[in-house]
Every structure is written in structure tokens, then in C-alpha cells.
Amino acid sequence: MPELLSIRDLRAGHGDAVVIPGLSLTLAEGEALAVLGRNGVGKTTLLDSIIGVTRRFGGQVSLAGRDISALPPEARARAGIGWVPQERNIFRSLTVEENLTATALPGKWSLARVYEMFPRLQERRGNMGGQLSGGEQQMLAVGRAMMLNPRLLLLDEPTEGLAPIIVEQLLTSIRRIIRDEGMATIIVEQHARKILKVTDRAVILDRGEIVHQAPSADLLADPGPLEQHLGVIAKGAAA
Numbered sequence: 001m002p003e004l005l006s007i008r009d010l011r012a013g014h015g016d017a018v019v020i021p022g023l024s025l026t027l028a029e030g031e032a033l034a035v036l037g038r039n040g041v042g043k044t045t046l047l048d049s050i051i052g053v054t055r056r057f058g059g060q061v062s063l064a065g066r067d068i069s070a071l072p073p074e075a076r077a078r079a080g081i082g083w084v085p086q087e088r089n090i091f092r093s094l095t096v097e098e099n100l101t102a103t104a105l106p107g108k109w110s111l112a113r114v115y116e117m118f119p120r121l122q123e124r125r126g127n128m129g130g131q132l133s134g135g136e137q138q139m140l141a142v143g144r145a146m147m148l149n150p151r152l153l154l155l156d157e158p159t160e161g162l163a164p165i166i167v168e169q170l171l172t173s174i175r176r177i178i179r180d181e182g183m184a185t186i187i188v189e190q191h192a193r194k195i196l197k198v199t200d201r202a203v204i205l206d207r208g209e210i211v212h213q214a215p216s217a218d219l220l221a222d223p224g225p226l227e228q229h230l231g232v233i234a235k236g237a238a239a
């Protein structure tokens, strides 16, 4: 598969703090990558640097061969990056349907397709974003990103804080988006084993650096590196 995303020697952080001291990574068209690591190692900062809301000290981010390093987040979204941040950022005083259509771009993902993926959103189409449950808000955030018809989807801890049954529903939808729709995706996730079943490849970060990378299937077959680098998180997620 041709290369979609290329990150070369990225140095990025917040304010004067360098969180990512020099990271290189590529993602192929249609590939799904899990980003794993303990709390505070820079997983969110990596995703935020791809969409452009961190401070870049050096290095380059390219999408489909185009250097997007100097573009503001809105321009990166228009260039083809759908971003679902940890805090979801839905418009609380717009309806579900308005949230979905407000920033939509043309392509195969239409309202009908998003409603087919998330029937609950159709039922709630007239409700305000602020009236939704946590799970519904997360579905709305993913649906809104799909309505951008992105080439690359960034998901930051999509299942965080959700009830187990909602986690399973959401992971089923994410699996469909990746497997059936072939969407190139980068997912930060605490449920390591669950997300390894959905992704092709994984990187483990520590202090802003990639300390291990492997096909997801290899990490599932031999969880040694998960236990080494994630410790209790991996054991907890094994249940």
C-alpha cells in the first residue's frame, strides 16, 4: 500500500516543554495503528501534533506526500485528517444533526451512512449535543469526523470513561470503519488487547519515543513487550 502519513524526526510539545524529542513514523493507506503507552508518555501529544495543535520545534509531518507541518488545524482537517480528541469537542448547543453537518465535506460518508453506522444518533438527531450521554457523544464525535470524509482518522482514547457495553458497541463500529471501509486510522487506547484485535500494527511510546513496534497480531501472540512497557495496564486490559 502507498504511504499516506509520514512523520520525520518530529520534535513537539507544549510551551517550552519538549514532549516528543524526535519521532519518525509512517502509515500506509488503509492501515490501522494503535498507539500504546503508560499515562503521560506523549500519546495525545503525538496525535495533537498530527492535527497541529501542539508546538512544533522541528521535523516534518506529511500527508499523501504534502508537507502539512506549517498548516493550522483547520487546513489539516480540509487536507484529509479527521480528529476525535479525548474531550470530544462536540457542539453542545447544536443538535446532533447540526453537529454532523456543520463541518461536513463531500464524499461517500453522508448523514445516511453515519446514521446506518450509529442508529442511536438517528434516534437522537433532534437532541442538543449537551443532552447526550457520554457514549452518544463519542459516537457523535466519530460520526462528525467521518462526515469530513477524511483520508486519515485520529481517535484519542475513544472508549475512555464509557460503560463496558458501550465500549464494545463503539469498538464494533471502529472495527467496521477500519476493516470494511479501509479507513487509515491511528488510535490511542488504554484497552491494549481490545484495540490490538482491531489494528494492523502498534507502537509503544515511552517519554515521547517509540520503544517498541510490531504487528498487532504479534503482540497479541506474545504480550511480553506489553507487560514490559505497559506493566499493570496490559495485565488489567487482558481480562
Ligand SMILES: Nc1ncnc2c1ncn2[C@@H]1O[C@H](COP(=O)(O)OP(=O)(O)OP(=O)(O)O)[C@@H](O)[C@H]1O
Binding pocket: 014, 015, 017, 019, 037, 038, 039, 040, 041, 042, 043, 044, 045, 046
Ligand atoms: N497542554 C499542555 N500543556 C503543558 N503540558 C502538557 C499539555 N498537555 C500535555 N502536557 C504534558 O505532556 C506530557 C505528555 O502528555 P500526553 O497527554 O501527551 O500523554 P499521554 O500519553 O496521552 O497520557 P494520557 O494517557 O494520560 O492521556 C505530560 O507530561 C503532560 O503533563
